[in-house]
Amino acid sequence: MGNRIEKARDVLHEKGLDAILIYKPENRRYFSGFTGTTGYVIITKTEAKFITDFRYIQQAQNQCPDFQIVEISKSELLTNIIEKIHINTLGVEEEFFTYGNAIDLQSKLNNVSLMGLGGALTKIRSIKEEKELKFIEKAADLGDKGFAHVLDLIKPGVKELDIALELEFFMRKHGASSSSFNFIVASGTRSSLPHGVASDKLIEEGDFVTLDFGCIYEGYCSDMTRTLVVGEANDKQKKIYSIVLKAQKTALESVKTGITGKELDTIAREIIEKEGYGQYFGHGLGHGVGMEIHELPHVNTMGDVAMEPGMVITIEPGVYLPDFGGVRIEDLVVVTESGYKVLSKTPKELIEI
Structure with missing residues (x-):
């Protein structure tokens, strides 16, 4: 973790801070290696402390070899530990700290000013x-x-929820620690709900079925969406699917170092708009993925940051027609020096089962 500590120190120097306090679980794990649920990281120009309570001391000693382990207790409060470092400015994760957290911490610190990090740790x-x-x-x-x-399980009379449960059980049984988010299994007209989480609805003949899911492995997320038809697809279903597939493939093939998330979003959106379905594509093209299922970089109309090698993003356009159904196709992609690498290997041609 030594190199990551130095990256945090670069932020400290760039922002003119004396120390950084890290509490957000994903940032805490990234910079320290700690996988428990309670702990604080404090990094100064010369020190790196990991602060936790009695329950996690042994775990921290094993997982955080680059840190001085400090036990927090009723007599040794976090604020006491901070004041012993003798600092004037402390950087905090304002996107994670609540207003109450900040007010409480500031009120208990004498002569220490809190400053937001501007999402710098998440950018790293x-x-x-x-x-x-x-x-x-x-x-x-x-x-x-x-x-x-689960493909063989998707048939008329099966609950969406049963598909989601079997999918999660399979991935956990084969090494995942948990799911990345609540799975979307939306069939029939429910497939027009972009975030139609699995319900008690029974799958029916002729339904679109959209599955959006992912798992966590060693702290890192995956995300993929596929849409299929139960039985034989009708002409309108085939048309909507082909439009979304064209938008998805075109945007995917445009991924490269230097392009922005906004530019990628525009590429997919213009294809869908030209077909007359622009109003039915109401979300961004994608998002960054890592220790969080939604993180930087943005891949939408707000995505003004240029892609860099090592960034992991999704490309997931969709068309959602109320009272009819919807289609979304999503791949997980790594930006590389030469372009991109697709991590989602499942075929994208329309599946009729």
Whole structure:
């Protein structure tokens, strides 16, 4: 973790801070290696402290070899530890700290000013190291295998929820620690709900079925979406699917170093708009993926940051027609020096089962 500590110190120097306090679980794990649920990281120009309570001391000693382990208790409060460092400015994760957290901490610190980090730590995490990419690739592989496993279960009379449960069970059984988010299994007219989480609805003949799912492996997420038809697709279903597939493939093939998320979003959106369905594509093209299922970089109309090698993003356009159904197709992608690498290996041609 030594190199990551130095990256945090670069932020400290750039922002003119004396120390950084890290509490957000994903940032805490990234910079320290700690996988528990309670702990603080404090990094100064010369020190790196990991602060936790009695329950996690042994775990921290094993997982955080680059840190001085400090036990927090009723007599040794976090504020006492901070004041012993003798600092004037402390950087905090304002996107994670609540207003109440900040007010409480500031009121208990004498002569220490809190300053927001401007998401700098999350920006560091947006460019993955080789080891991180391997974890994400493994999570994506579990998703591919899970999808193949449940295909035979998708048939008329089966509950959406049962598909989601079987999918999660399969991925956990084969190495995932948990799901990345609540799975979307939306069939029939419910497939027009972009976030139609699995319900008690029974799958019916002729339904679109959209499955959006992912798992966590060694702390890293995967994310994939496929839409299929139960039985034989009708002409309108085939048309909508082909439009979304064209938009998805075109945007995917445009991924490269230097392009922005906004530009990628525009490429897909213009295809859907030209076909007359622009109003039915109401979300962004994608998002960054890593220790969080939604993280930097943005891949939408707000995405003004240029892609860099090591960034992991999704490309997931969709068309959602109320009272008819919807289609979304999503791949997990790594930006590379030469373009991109797709981690989602499941075919994207329309599946009729």
